[in-house]
Amino acid sequence: MADPRSYRPQTGEIPVDPGVYRFRDEHSRVVYVGKAKNLRSRLNSYFANPQGLLPRTRAMVFTAASVEWTVVGSELEALQLEYTWIKEFNPRFNVMFRDDKSYPYLAVTMGEKYPRVQVMRGDRRKDTRYFGPFYPAKAIRETVDTLLRVFPVRTCSSGVFKRAERTGRPCLLGYIDKCSAPCVGRISPEEHRDLAAQFCDFMGGQATRFIVDLEKRMAAAVAELDYESAARTRDDIAALKRVFERNTVVLSEDTDADIFALKEDELEAAVQVFHVRGGRIRGQRGWMVEKVEDMGTADLVEHLLQQVYGDGSSSNNQIPREVLVPELPSNAEEMSVWLTGLRGARVDLRVPRRGDKATLLGTVEQNAADALRLHKSRRAGDLTTRSAALQELQEALDLPQPLMRIECFDISHVQGTNVVASMVVVEDGLPRKADYRRFSITGDAARDDTASMYDVIQRRFRNYLAEKTGPVPQGMNPDGADGGGNGGNTNDGTATVPLADTTTATTRQKFAYPPNLVVVDGGQPQVHAAARALKDLGIDDVFVIGLAKRLEEVWLPDSDFPVILPRASEGLFLLQRIRDEAHRFAIAFHRQKRGKSMTASALDSVPGLGPSKKKALLAHFGSVKKIRSASLEELQAVPGVGPSLAETLQRTLAMATTDGAAAAVAPAVNMATGEILDS
Structure with missing residues (x-):
């Protein structure tokens, strides 16, 4: 494996013109082909700090032993040359x-x-x-x-x-x-x-004419009492109708279009296309592809159209008048010219915004989402694949024992408010939802993500130590959340057990069994916080790693450099699935908690409304929304609410609604991950 520094060209040697470049390995085989508007800027990005590259890109630059480029006159020429080389060399990293x-x-x-x-x-x-x-x-x-x-x-x-x-x-x-x-x-x-x-x-498209003719023929046979011929004609009509219904018109009959849609995650993308000819869906096709570099939807669409339609002399037979995509490529104008040249007639490349075509695009997108979900569930549900994933992780992390139980922790909040954490559990590669737990984090522990992670790990493993030595101490919840945690997740079908009904035997079954591996969502700071929490408790037989989302790096507590798992590794896929589940679980709890706090704060702002009257109002109306829409007479029907308080209540809630409408414009964001929580 070559060091990229050994073949990096001098910056001044690389032109700033548009062109196409090829990376070759030590045997002169082309491993990657790409194009760029500015060759110097693009190629220099590959020779930056290797730790900042995506895993697949990093593997490519270390596999290559040389790089060469060809300057072209325009982006259209670059597009054509790139496709020609991809078709000729079939590079492994494209x-x-x-x-x-x-x-x-x-x-x-x-x-x-x-x-x-x-x-x-x-x-x-x-x-x-x-x-x-x-x-x-x-x-x-x-x-x-x-x-x-x-x-x-x-x-x-x-x-x-x-x-x-x-x-x-x-x-x-x-x-x-x-x-x-x-x-x-x-x-x-x-x-x-x-x-x-x-x-x-x-x-x-003239099916109706033939069906009508056969129906007349059947009626004539019945009139002549020739029931045998009428029965055969009836079956013929049924056969034509089956074919006709299979090709139902979905768009105007002069529409010839290919409709593409994508659904992607960090590693893979599912692509679906519907072929509409004469307004009828004539066929459907799909692909599952591995994302080999950091590219968005626009880049994926560009590569998709380039490879699907750029098939030499026969490609003009496949290109319809319209090509509908979810997002236009950055070089949409050049791509349209290229497709027009292949077809020999104008090709309209666009994104449908409204009408029947936009609706059909939504259907194609749903098919792509279903295909990606099915692909992932098959990978996750296969026993051989799960075993391979666990074995890969054990070997990559150099762990001495099999990974029978993995626990993953994630923190979720909005600008430091309503801080919560989640714990999800995987045993033998499968989720164990009965052992999922949620944590509320308050006080100094909520000041930043590392403090929150330290607090959550301490609380979870204090329970583990307590259950090993005896009954759970009074005041400590059996779900691992001291005075504020929530056992189970009602959103996932996991029952929330009342604390008074939970026996010591039940809690011992769930928490006396420690994980072999703790995964935290984050990089070095979060990993160090989790490792410090375990060390402070005297626990040295539980291993900790972190999965950083941006580059999918695996961080260890005692290393300054991350472990880079192969992009297509089953072990990496398992870690991502666990991390994403913990993230989803934390966001669900955060939304629930934030909703409750918003409800409470709306009534808390009403002058003169104490706890007992607030409780009476909620018991009478059921929600703040109904209280807000109630008339003065309906408010005064609640015991303890007089005319003056009813007017104050109505006026304050109306003002809160106006202020909340402006605040609702900005979406809530998980500051730990940057993900939008609510649309």
Whole structure:
């Protein structure tokens, strides 16, 4: 593995023009291809402090042994050259959206004497009608199999057709009436061509005409008491309707568009595309890709379009008039020109903001979100994958014992108010929600994140030590939160057990078993605080690490440098899943606590309203919202509330509503992570 300093070019040697660059390894294989508006600025970013790079980018620069670049005249030329090199070299560190197959189309070879219906890929042929693209190809075959009942067009290959002509015996489809058998003269070439034309008309959107004709034919057969023919026609109508409903119009019939959507996290992205042709959804396709560098949605969209459509001479067959995306790439104008050049006609690249297309984009986004969630759940639920993840972590952290139980802690607050913490538990790689705990943090412990982390770790493991030696001391909650913690999480289905009903035996089962590993959400400061809390308690058999969210680094208490796990590591994926669950759990408790404090403060600000009257008002109306909307007469119906207090109450709550509306414009932010808590 090469040191990036050994091949870093001098800053003055790198031009400031747009261009494309290639990183090569020690065997001269291209490992990464990229483009830049300013080559000097972009390449220098790779040779900055390695600890500041994303793990996958860091792996790339240490794998490479040299870098070279080519200056081009414009961003459009850079886009074209970048794609050419990616296709030529297939670099291991570039994000890849394409697979090894082109889009499948339903084709009718009208140029032949006996037209044939078949599934075709690749370049288009002369005198052939195409419908699609469809995905998967199974969808085309199901459609064709259904339509052959009504339009028994030839589907066999040339070899099978010629053999049937020689022997005078049709293939199996001819015997079961799913082929009109022109090979043995059951139908003339002209009649078969008309049948193929009707098939094309139906696929082209004229389904209603054929269904109406069949319904008239069925009615005529019934009138003539020919019930057998009427039953066959009825089944034909049902077959056409099945195909017709499968291709329901979702947009105007002159709409040809590909609609892309993405759902991403720090490591991976799920991509979905709906192919709409003639206003109908003809196919759907999806990819799961690993994010190999720090790129946003716009960059992912650029790479997606570049690789999906840049397929040489056949790409113009795939590009529709409209390409709808969730976010425009930074070089949207150049990308549109490039797509237009490939298609040979204008391509409208845009983000739908309203109407049916925006609604359909929302559906595609939901499909992408479902695909990402399913992908993650399959990884998390697989026993082999979980075992591999735990083994990877144990080896990477050089731990002496298997990770049977992992606990993760996270702090959540808004500018130091309503400070809370969460503890989530994973045993054998699976969440154990019955052991989740929540902590309220007050006093000096709430002054910053490190103090809060120290406090939470101390409280959790004081309970552990107490349960090892005897009953839980009076005044200490069994959930590990001294005088203010909350056992369980009602939002997750975990029961909140009243303290008076909780026995010592129950608490011993939950907390006498310590974790093998403590994970804290944060970097060195949080890790040092957690390690100091354990040391002050005399606990030396529990290991502590921190997971820093920005670069996904694993920090150890006794090291000045983080452990960098491979980007696609199952161990890193497990840590991220635990950290994200602790983060979600903490935010849920923070919102609940903040909501209660806001409710209480609204009534606390009313002059002359004491605790007993406040309790009476809440018991009578049920919520502050209903108190605010109550009339003076309704307020005076509460015992102890007279005319003067009712007027004061109404006036104060109205002023609080006006002030709160202005405050609500700014979203609440978790200062520990920067995440917006409420939209």
